[in-house]
Amino acid sequence: MREIGLEHLDDIARGAAILGTGGGGDPHIGKLLAQSALREHGPVRTCTLDELPADATVLPVAMMGAPTVMVEKLPSIEQVSIAAEALAGYLGRELTHIACAEAGGVNSLIPVVAAAQLGLPLVDADGMGRAFPEIQMVLPTLYGVRATPMSVADEKGNRVILDTVDNHWAERLARSATIDMGCSAMISSYAMTGAQASASLVPGTISLCAELGALVRQAREEHTDPVDAVVARLGGRRLFTGKVVDVERRTVTGFARGTARLSGLDGDTGELVLRFQNEHLVAEHDGEVRAVVPDLICTLDRETGEAVTTESLRFGQRVSVISAPCDPRWHTPEGLELAGPRYFGYDLEPQVGAAR
Amino acid sequence: MREIGLEHLDDIARGAAILGTGGGGDPHIGKLLAQSALREHGPVRTCTLDELPADATVLPVAMMGAPTVMVEKLPSIEQVSIAAEALAGYLGRELTHIACAEAGGVNSLIPVVAAAQLGLPLVDADGMGRAFPEIQMVLPTLYGVRATPMSVADEKGNRVILDTVDNHWAERLARSATIDMGCSAMISSYAMTGAQASASLVPGTISLCAELGALVRQAREEHTDPVDAVVARLGGRRLFTGKVVDVERRTVTGFARGTARLSGLDGDTGELVLRFQNEHLVAEHDGEVRAVVPDLICTLDRETGEAVTTESLRFGQRVSVISAPCDPRWHTPEGLELAGPRYFGYDLEPQVGAAR
CATH class of the missing domain: 2.40.390.10 (CV3147-like)
Known part of the structure; x- marks a missing residue:
């Protein structure tokens, strides 16, 4: 897919719930936020890992916390870009692309929200090819990409920037901050170059979500x-x-x-x-x-x-x-x-x- | 006092333990760190609140955590300036003065370490006139000075920058980070102008620590x-x-x-x-x-x-x-x-x- 419009959100959310393997947060929440962002800003351009310039500055964004809480304490739409902007400010670099850390669940659509709000293309890929519960559990960790500097932002306006000695410490400190913030927060982490993203991310997983969602929909329509x-x-x-x-x-x-x-x-x-x-x-x-x-x-x-x-x-x-x-x-x-x-x-x- | 040299540290530590009201952390640890810093960098200049330029950039530094842990998990001398430098970098401003958040206990001497390492003058004043256990409990809070942006740093190399909606949230998030870091960490918070410092800090409390320490020492010498x-x-x-x-x-x-x-x-x-x-x-x-x-x-x-x-x-x-x-x-x-x-x-x- 070359761009993500309102018409794709149902399928992406449906497919993302499957790759969420039971977790990843309810994608319905991500869909509501993405609908709102696309209505305001129009469709989001996507780019494949092959097309990504080696010197791109790629920032994955995600929601962190307990799914049981996420369904009751909804994030604000501003919160999504606040986390990304807080980190970009700290890095002192201009972001060129938004990426997806976790293709499963709500986190397949949070990057769509960020890309729409920031006017940036979204990389059609993710860091896991599924959902996992902890921050260090992304393939970029295996390639030596650091989770930090990372940002954690809540809906009240609190922001935390972490700079840790390894990705397990990023998980530990971000988890505590997320718990303090009410068990759900928006994060930006694993800022990486285009070359790092191309090597470490799982290609095509946003498209895969859309495809899985469409397959389920079509099977129902065709009574298979x-x-x-x-x-x-x-x-x-x-x-x-x-x-x-x-x-x-x-x-x-x-x-x-x-x-x-x-x-x-x-x-x-x-x-x-x-x-x-x-x-x-x-x-x-x-x-x-x-x-x-x-x-x-x-x-x-x-x-x-x-x-x-x-x-x-x-x-x-x-x-x-x-x-x-x-x-x-x-x-x-x-x-x-x-x-x-x-x-x-x-x-x-x-x-x-x-x-x- | 116009400057703090090695010869003042015993008295300051002794007096600071009194203003620590039982807490504030063991000043003996602060004394060891300050001795090491002054041996390397020479005496620290001090300045009174009256002398402080209104446009100065004043940064209080302190140790945060449980005193029971601080006596077993000693901070590194580098850790003190790392917290201050991490925050200065985030603020994008050059620091002109170091200040003391808490005159009691270890925190009367941690700012001496930071001032020596960074080559900056130390303001002869503090934020409490004693020791208190939580971050928001400083007089600058009453004057509307924000605790954040603040930094939290451990001896392993982990750093956290907080930007919170109020000073209670700064306490909450910094406390969790400190607990994760092993119940003791170095912090920098309440960055303020000289004018804010002059209005809100308690004047002369570093000198008061030295004076109280000297009084105790002299009374013992004179058998009173x-x-x-x-x-x-x-x-x-x-x-x-x-x-x-x-x-x-x-x-x-x-x-x-x-x-x-x-x-x-x-x-x-x-x-x-x-x-x-x-x-x-x-x-x-x-x-x-x-x-x-x-x-x-x-x-x-x-x-x-x-x-x-x-x-x-x-x-x-x-x-x-x-x-x-x-x-x-x-x-x-x-x-x-x-x-x-x-x-x-x-x-x-x-x-x-x-x-x-």
Whole structure:
């Protein structure tokens, strides 16, 4: 896609919810903000990683916090550009492009808002190829790109600039600031050159969101199975279809953590357990691990194919759980150290290629 | 005093511990850092509030955190100027003077370190006339001076710049960052003009520290009572002399909080209870309130007159508890709202003039 207009937002939001793997924040909020920004400023130009000049100044923007809170404490539209402008001022450099840190959930559309407000092109790419809960969990970390200087801004007007010794410290200090700000804030981090962006980002993921969203919509219109369409496009597989029979959810240390239990339907038997920290991390079928982070685990409505986020999972929902392969760089030793199962506290082997 | 040399540091540290009212951090640490800085850079020039040019750029520097931690996790000497330089860079202004936010404890000497390292004069004044535990508790807040932009720096190399909607938000966000950094950090805040400094700071408090320290030293040399000398200079009174029989102390929410109980000696009977949050807040004699914040409550060794900090209070110590009046601006309605007993959770009347 060459530009993002109002007509694309529904599909992008629908597809982003899928790549959100249960987290990433409700993309409906991002859609509302993007609608407002595009109505005021017109469509946003996009550019591919191939087209990006090596000396470009690329700034990813995102929303940080607990999705459970984001749906109740809506961000202001000004807040999005305030975070970017605060950081540009600190860097003393003129921004040339806006990028997406996390293609999943609300954060696929927050960069659209920033690009519209600042009149800059948006890079069609992201730092994860999915959603992850912590700041250091982006591929640029593997390429030595620093998360800081980064900015954190709230809707009240408070701004924080961080300059840290590593990307884990950026996560730690930004998380505390976000919690103080009410568990949701706008951030700008990983300012990078065009060359760094081209090397480290996952290409085409904004387009992929739009494509996934369109596939789900078209399957419904054509009365085919939208879940099948998503599985086929992502090269994944359907793990389980079932009814949600229990959800245990806590907002702790700034995250939405919990467990969901599904009882089999449509020929699936037994129980599937999903464990999440903002995003789904592990899927276990009757005690056997079927999929695990960094691969994607997504919960989709059995009928409509719409992604169901961890904060909206509730008793009685009928969902299909699918898995899909992540960007292969997440399966390198460095990638797994950053976002593999052991980082999240699960003593499990990552399942290389299991989802393919 | 026109300049501060190595020969002044003992007296300043001794006097600062008294104005620290039990808190403010152990001035011994500040003395070690200042000795090192003065040995390298020579004496620090001082200037009075009257001499300060109205258009000066004055930057107070301080250490923030729990005194219980500061004595175990020593700051680096570089850390002091890093905080000041990070903020000067953000402000885009050249600093002309260093100031003292808090005359009590370690923070009377941290500005000496910064002034020596940066080659700038030190203003002989401070923002409290004593020690207080929170950032917004300085007289400049009453004059509308903003705490932010402020910087927070740790010994690892992490730096945070805050820009907040009010000074309470500066406290909140800086406290979280300080806790993440290990409960002790170096800060620069309340950058102000010379005119703002002249209006809002308490004049002559660095000299007062030196004078109090000298009085205690001389009384010991002359075999007179050092506690009497301090009481007379501060226009205060001796509340109680007793033996420490119990200390309960916790490091919570980034502060050293607790209670100490003293059993009477030297003709004093009954029990005196001291309640503190870094600094002494309330002194109760057999259930009757004898002194309360914002007035000064200080614990001095009965024999030597040396101040005993809340983190070094321990069973068996023989101390005299004195009270002394604070800067009268703390007894205005705005001052009491900021640092009166009710702010600290004590439903007590402030004792205007009680200590005089």
